[in-house]
Amino acid sequence: MADPSTYRPAPGTVPTDPGVYTFRDADDRVLYVGKAKNLRNRLSNYFQDPAHLSPRIRTMVFSADHVQWTVVSSELEALNLEYTWIKKFAPRFNVMYRDDKTYPVLAVSVKEKYPRAFLYRGPRRKGVRYFGPYPKAWAIRETLESLTRVFPVRTCTNGVFRRHEQLGRPCLLGYIDRCSAPCVGRVSPSEHMELVDGFCSFLAGGNTERVMREVRHEMEEAAGDLDFERAASLRDQLAAMDSAMEKQAVVFSDATDADVIATAGDDLETAVQIFHVRGGRIRGQRGWVVETGDGADGGDLPGLLADFLTQFYGQSTELSDATESAVGGNSRAAASREVTLEPVPREILLPAQPEDAAEMTDWLTGLRGAKVTLRTPQRGDKKALMDTAAENARQALRQHKLARVGDITARSAALEDLRESLWMDESPLRIECTDISHIQGTDVVASLVVFEDGLPRKADYRRYRIREAAGGGHSDDVASIAEVVRRRFRRYREDRTAVPEGDDGGERLEGEVTVREAEAGTARFAYPPQLFIVDGGRPQVEAAQAVLDELGVTDVTLVGIAKRLEELWVPGQDYPVIVARNSPALYLVQQIRDEAHRFAITFHRASRGRRMTRSVLDDVPGLGPKRRAQLVKAFGSVARVREAGEEAVAALPGFGPRLAAAVISALDGQAAQTRRSPQSGPPPQSDEAGESGPSD
Structure with a gap:
C-alpha cells in the first residue's frame, strides 16, 4: 500500500478550475471518481491527516498510487462527466447504487405485436414498461386479476400464445372474458393496443378518476335501459378498479408529484429507500443497501445523497429514453407515455441537502426539462412520510445484515486464511485460475476465471485455444499451462509498458490528463491478480513460475492445487502446503478451481461439437x-x-x-x-477422461 504523501501533487500544481479527478492504483485501475468546483481545494482534503478521514476514504488513499484530474468548463459539465465515469469504470470505492431486485414488479412488453402483462423480477430491459415494485408477488397477481376484468389484455407466455394460435381456440381466460383473445383474432393489434394503453394509463394514475367515472356512467345508462346484465358486469368492473386502487395508499390530498428519499446506516453500510409519489399516491417503493464505510448518519450524508441522485436519476432517464425508442412510432403508445411516471419528479424530498445542491438542482432540471425542487420537510404529511421511509430503511438494513453477515464473514475469513497459508503480505482480493481441457490431445482449450473479493467476475473470464503445446493428436498439459500463463502475462506486460495516446494541444501540468487518456487507461485487461492458481501439481507450478520469471512478473503469488489430495503447491518448495480440510481458504480455492474446470469443459464441448459437425x-x-x-x-x-x-x-x-x-x-x-488412413483416430471418450489432471 502506498503512502499518500509519496504521490501528493506539488503545491500550486493543481488548478483551481472545476473538474473531475480519479485516484488510481499502480496498475492504473480507477479506484475512485469525484468531481469538484475547485480541484485544488477538494484534492487537498484527501492528503490531510489520515486520522481525520473516514474509513472508506482512508483505505482508498492508501490503496491508490497516483491521482489524475481533468479540467472542464463548468460545474454542470463536471457532474455529467463524473456520472459517465462512475458508470464506465465502476470504481471500487465509489458507492454503487444497484437495485436489490428484492421486490417484484408488474411489467408490460410494449414492443411486442400483442403486448402482455406479467410479473417480473430482475434488471430493466428495453421496450418494457414497469409498474411498482410491489411488496409481494401476490399483490401483482391480485392487481392483474382485478384489472383484466376491465382491460382484458394478454397475460399468457409466448409459448401458450403460439399454441392456441395454432389450435384456433382461446384458452380459459379467453372463454371467461378475462382476455381479449388476440391469439384467435378476436381483436386486431390496434384494438389490443388500445386496451394496453388503458391498462398502463390506469396503473400510472393518469386517468384513474376519468376511467372510473366513465364506467360508472355506462353502468347507470345500462340500468336505465333495463339492461341489468350489462349493469351488473360494469358494477363488477368498478369494484375491481376500487380493489386495485386500494393497494396504493393515499398520502396527500393534493396532486403531489415527488420522490421521498430516506437513509439509515452505520459505520460500514447504508440503506437507501425511495418512495415514488404521483398524484398524491405511493406508486412504488425501491431499496438499496450499499457498502460506504462512512455511515449515512455521519458527516458524509450530503456526499452520499449527491452520489445517489447522480446515479439513480441519470440511469432512470436513460431507461426511459430506451423504452420510448422501443415503442416509438405507435401513436397509442406515444399517448400512453404522457401519463407514465416521470423519471425525475417535480419535487425531491431528502433528509438533508446534498453536496453542491444548486448544481444538482440545475442538472436535475435539465434532465426533466422543467423546474425541480430539492426540499427537506420539517413538519406535516411529507415529514410523516419521510419518517416512514426512514423506518423502512432501518428495517431493510437490519434484514440485509441478518441475511448477509454469514456470506461476508465467510469470504473475509477465507481470504485472510489464504493470505496466512501462502505467506502473502495482503489478502488476495483478485484471484485468477486456469485449467486445461481436451480428449486424447484433440480440441485442446484452456479457461481463465477471475474472482474478486471472493466472488466471480464473469466479465473478465477468458478462453484460450492451445496453439503451440498441442495439435496433431498430442497434448502436453505442463506446456499448455505454460502457454496460457505466457499469453496472459505477456499481455499484462505489454499493457503496462504501453503509453496511451494523448493530446498535444498545449502545456499540461503534471498529473493532468485528457478525457480520452483517462478512459483509455483502464479499458484494458492490464492489472495482475494478487494470486494466480493453476490446476495441477508441482510440474505445472514450476512451468508457470518459469514463465513469470522470463517475463519479469514479480508481484503475483503463484500456487497449484492438486486434485488427489487437494494440496497446494508453491514454486520452489519440495513439499506442498497442507491446508485443513475444513478451512474456508481451501473451500474458496476449490470453488475457484471447479469454476475454471466448468468453464474449460463448456468451451471444449463447444469446440468439439463445431469440429464434429x-x-x-x-x-x-x-x-x-x-x-x-x-x-x-x-x-x-x-x-x-x-x-x-x-x-x-x-x-x-x-x-x-x-x-x-x-x-x-x-x-x-x-x-x-x-x-x-482408414481409422481417423481413437474412439471418443468422456470429457472427464480427457480433462487435464495434476501430475502429482
Whole structure:
C-alpha cells in the first residue's frame, strides 16, 4: 500500500478550475471518481491527516498510487462527466447504487405485436414498461386479476400464445372474458393496443378518476335501459378498479408529484429507500443497501445523497429514453407515455441537502426539462412520510445484515486464511485460475476465471485455444499451462509498458490528463491478480513460475492445487502446503478451481461439437452456406455429390465449371486421405477422461 504523501501533487500544481479527478492504483485501475468546483481545494482534503478521514476514504488513499484530474468548463459539465465515469469504470470505492431486485414488479412488453402483462423480477430491459415494485408477488397477481376484468389484455407466455394460435381456440381466460383473445383474432393489434394503453394509463394514475367515472356512467345508462346484465358486469368492473386502487395508499390530498428519499446506516453500510409519489399516491417503493464505510448518519450524508441522485436519476432517464425508442412510432403508445411516471419528479424530498445542491438542482432540471425542487420537510404529511421511509430503511438494513453477515464473514475469513497459508503480505482480493481441457490431445482449450473479493467476475473470464503445446493428436498439459500463463502475462506486460495516446494541444501540468487518456487507461485487461492458481501439481507450478520469471512478473503469488489430495503447491518448495480440510481458504480455492474446470469443459464441448459437425465442403473457396445447403438438398449427401461428378454439379443454378471442379477436387482429396488412413483416430471418450489432471 502506498503512502499518500509519496504521490501528493506539488503545491500550486493543481488548478483551481472545476473538474473531475480519479485516484488510481499502480496498475492504473480507477479506484475512485469525484468531481469538484475547485480541484485544488477538494484534492487537498484527501492528503490531510489520515486520522481525520473516514474509513472508506482512508483505505482508498492508501490503496491508490497516483491521482489524475481533468479540467472542464463548468460545474454542470463536471457532474455529467463524473456520472459517465462512475458508470464506465465502476470504481471500487465509489458507492454503487444497484437495485436489490428484492421486490417484484408488474411489467408490460410494449414492443411486442400483442403486448402482455406479467410479473417480473430482475434488471430493466428495453421496450418494457414497469409498474411498482410491489411488496409481494401476490399483490401483482391480485392487481392483474382485478384489472383484466376491465382491460382484458394478454397475460399468457409466448409459448401458450403460439399454441392456441395454432389450435384456433382461446384458452380459459379467453372463454371467461378475462382476455381479449388476440391469439384467435378476436381483436386486431390496434384494438389490443388500445386496451394496453388503458391498462398502463390506469396503473400510472393518469386517468384513474376519468376511467372510473366513465364506467360508472355506462353502468347507470345500462340500468336505465333495463339492461341489468350489462349493469351488473360494469358494477363488477368498478369494484375491481376500487380493489386495485386500494393497494396504493393515499398520502396527500393534493396532486403531489415527488420522490421521498430516506437513509439509515452505520459505520460500514447504508440503506437507501425511495418512495415514488404521483398524484398524491405511493406508486412504488425501491431499496438499496450499499457498502460506504462512512455511515449515512455521519458527516458524509450530503456526499452520499449527491452520489445517489447522480446515479439513480441519470440511469432512470436513460431507461426511459430506451423504452420510448422501443415503442416509438405507435401513436397509442406515444399517448400512453404522457401519463407514465416521470423519471425525475417535480419535487425531491431528502433528509438533508446534498453536496453542491444548486448544481444538482440545475442538472436535475435539465434532465426533466422543467423546474425541480430539492426540499427537506420539517413538519406535516411529507415529514410523516419521510419518517416512514426512514423506518423502512432501518428495517431493510437490519434484514440485509441478518441475511448477509454469514456470506461476508465467510469470504473475509477465507481470504485472510489464504493470505496466512501462502505467506502473502495482503489478502488476495483478485484471484485468477486456469485449467486445461481436451480428449486424447484433440480440441485442446484452456479457461481463465477471475474472482474478486471472493466472488466471480464473469466479465473478465477468458478462453484460450492451445496453439503451440498441442495439435496433431498430442497434448502436453505442463506446456499448455505454460502457454496460457505466457499469453496472459505477456499481455499484462505489454499493457503496462504501453503509453496511451494523448493530446498535444498545449502545456499540461503534471498529473493532468485528457478525457480520452483517462478512459483509455483502464479499458484494458492490464492489472495482475494478487494470486494466480493453476490446476495441477508441482510440474505445472514450476512451468508457470518459469514463465513469470522470463517475463519479469514479480508481484503475483503463484500456487497449484492438486486434485488427489487437494494440496497446494508453491514454486520452489519440495513439499506442498497442507491446508485443513475444513478451512474456508481451501473451500474458496476449490470453488475457484471447479469454476475454471466448468468453464474449460463448456468451451471444449463447444469446440468439439463445431469440429464434429464440419464438412469438407466448408473449406471449398467460394462455396458459402447457401450453396452447401443447395448441394446437399439436390444430391442428398456429400458422398452422392462426389458420385454425380463435375457436370451434374455445374448444372445447378449458381454453379459454374470452376466452382464445380473445386467441389469435386476437395471431395476426391478427402476420399484419398480416408483410404490412406482408414481409422481417423481413437474412439471418443468422456470429457472427464480427457480433462487435464495434476501430475502429482
